[in-house]
Amino acid sequence: MKLAVIGCGYVGLVTGGCLAEIGHEVIATDNDSAKMAVLEAGRVPIYEPTLEPMLASARKAGQLRFTADPAEAIHAADVIFICVGTPPRETGAADLSAIDSVARMIANEARTPKLVIEKSTVPAQTGSNLKRALTVYGRSGGTLFRVASNPEFLREGTAIGDFFHPDRIVVGIEDSASAEQLREIYAPILEGRFSCPVHSGKCPPAVKPEFLVTTIASAELIKHASNSFLGLKISYANVLSDLCEKLDGNVEEVTRAVGLDPRIGPHFLKAGLGFGGFCLPKDIQAFMHLADSVGVDFGLLREAERVNRQRIDRLMEKVHHFLWVIKDKQIGLLGLAFKPFTDDIRLAPALEVIRRLIAEGARLRATDPEAMERTRALFPDIAYSADPYEVARGADALLLLTEWPAYKKLDWARVHKEMARRLIIDARNQLDPLEMRLHGFEYDSFGRAGSRA
Ligand SMILES: NC(=O)c1ccc[n+]([C@@H]2O[C@H](COP(=O)([O-])OP(=O)(O)OC[C@H]3O[C@@H](n4cnc5c(N)ncnc54)[C@H](O)[C@@H]3O)[C@@H](O)[C@H]2O)c1
Numbered sequence: 001m002k003l004a005v006i007g008c009g010y011v012g013l014v015t016g017g018c019l020a021e022i023g024h025e026v027i028a029t030d031n032d033s034a035k036m037a038v039l040e041a042g043r044v045p046i047y048e049p050t051l052e053p054m055l056a057s058a059r060k061a062g063q064l065r066f067t068a069d070p071a072e073a074i075h076a077a078d079v080i081f082i083c084v085g086t087p088p089r090e091t092g093a094a095d096l097s098a099i100d101s102v103a104r105m106i107a108n109e110a111r112t113p114k115l116v117i118e119k120s121t122v123p124a125q126t127g128s129n130l131k132r133a134l135t136v137y138g139r140s141g142g143t144l145f146r147v148a149s150n151p152e153f154l155r156e157g158t159a160i161g162d163f164f165h166p167d168r169i170v171v172g173i174e175d176s177a178s179a180e181q182l183r184e185i186y187a188p189i190l191e192g193r194f195s196c197p198v199h200s201g202k203c204p205p206a207v208k209p210e211f212l213v214t215t216i217a218s219a220e221l222i223k224h225a226s227n228s229f230l231g232l233k234i235s236y237a238n239v240l241s242d243l244c245e246k247l248d249g250n251v252e253e254v255t256r257a258v259g260l261d262p263r264i265g266p267h268f269l270k271a272g273l274g275f276g277g278f279c280l281p282k283d284i285q286a287f288m289h290l291a292d293s294v295g296v297d298f299g300l301l302r303e304a305e306r307v308n309r310q311r312i313d314r315l316m317e318k319v320h321h322f323l324w325v326i327k328d329k330q331i332g333l334l335g336l337a338f339k340p341f342t343d344d345i346r347l348a349p350a351l352e353v354i355r356r357l358i359a360e361g362a363r364l365r366a367t368d369p370e371a372m373e374r375t376r377a378l379f380p381d382i383a384y385s386a387d388p389y390e391v392a393r394g395a396d397a398l399l400l401l402t403e404w405p406a407y408k409k410l411d412w413a414r415v416h417k418e419m420a421r422r423l424i425i426d427a428r429n430q431l432d433p434l435e436m437r438l439h440g441f442e443y444d445s446f447g448r449a450g451s452r453a
Pocket of ligand 1: 009012029030032102154155
């Protein structure tokens with residue numbers, strides 16, 4: 001099947017690359033000419049494990065093509081995946097202007113019937129507005145457009161594996177032909193007929209994914225409901241962590257036991273610096289805004305968001321507790337990306353930590369395996385180094401802000417030697433408190449009993 005992908009960001013590149021990998025002919029486009037130049041030159045503008053070789057092999061096989069000309073992509077395809085950004089507006093509502101402008105472009109350019117799929121995360125009712133826009137903007141005489149929703153559940157850092165081993169594929173449709181077309185697109189995944197680029201033939205055993213056919217509004221709600229629930233779980237664990245600090249509990253013991261209950265589950269119960277990234281914070285805001293707009297009180301989410309924002313305050317309280325005065329203190333930052341295995345810093349908690357530390361006059365050095373360049377563009381005056389030991393050199397404190405596995409394996413005896421004051425504040429609960437104390441560090445983390453010196 002001939003597919004077009006509009007929007008070559010994270011989701012567009014992963015979706016386009018994976019669809020090509022399972023045998024479809026894909027043509028991808030974006031209105032960012034600099035990004036298209038990079039892609040057309042065979043490079044990849046973001047870091048995601050496996051993405052670069054997968055795109056290269058799909059291009060070599062002639063399954064994937066990039067074009068800066070949207071008309072070319074629209075003319076070539078029967079099915080169009082809209083993967084543009086839906087960032088938050090000041091009110092918290094999703095900004096759907098990119099969806100609207102793509103709708104206009106499709107309506108103007110299409111000469112044959114198209115199935116137009118929302119892959120971007122959008123509030124419920126966007127499907128019907130998209131359908132209306134395609135009709136209103138369309139050429140007289142009218143091209144037949146069908147609209148569907150196919151929300152994306154990928155996790156940055158493991159996005160390719162998530163595409164090949166999903167737990168569910170949700171398709172919101174207005175007619176059964178669209179469901180059949182989408183089932184055909186995903187047939188190789190549903191039937192296990194693919195060679196997985198992540199595990200090269202040795203995929204971990206997995207349950208067969210469910211193909212869920214719903215209304216378009218339900219599919220849109222499913223995506224916001226899923227992300228919001230994940231945010232709720234994290235904020236719940238973070239409040240537990242504050243309680244544990246006051247009452248001598250250990251949040252890891254508590255959340256592990258709580259999560260063993262299959263009605264609750266172990267995932268997203270990790271206490272620490274809270275959630276960031278381009279999905280959870282903005283999707284929760286958009287979902288709250290949507291609920292408000294139809295008169296439904298979703299105070300539960302407002303609270304989850306407030307708890308999440310307070311995580312930075314909690315960290316700063318710890319920094320003040322140990323360092324007293326921050327001005328002129330040298331502070332090393334381990335990790336900048338919003339999570340490991342990505343270079344994405346959008347709404348990363350580390351950025352707000354940096355802003356606050358700079359406002360108080362700290363001297364900062366930072367490291368991250370992938371996200372230094374993006375962070376440098378925002379904070380050019382920080383000293384950056386790929387070498388964590390250099391970041392530790394002469395520091396009054398090290399703050400661990402992203403749980404890259406490499407930080408667990410640092411030579412802590414060497415770090416100890418490098419630092420001026422041996423203070424580690426582990427905002428991701430990644431290190432073992434006992435081991436850190438045995439190494440001679442003052443060590444603190446979130447909600448782990450006895451972890452405060
Ligand atoms: N990043 C994730 O982990 C993730 C996961 C699931 C869903 N989503 C959702 O998918 C959507 C895209 O997310 P992303 O992370 O890929 O965003 P992104 O910002 O990385 O990519 C969006 C791309 O769309 C392009 N674009 C914007 N307007 C355009 C237009 N009019 N025509 C053509 N291209 C245009 C931009 O140039 C950009 O390259 C969002 O709605 C997001 O919420 C993201």
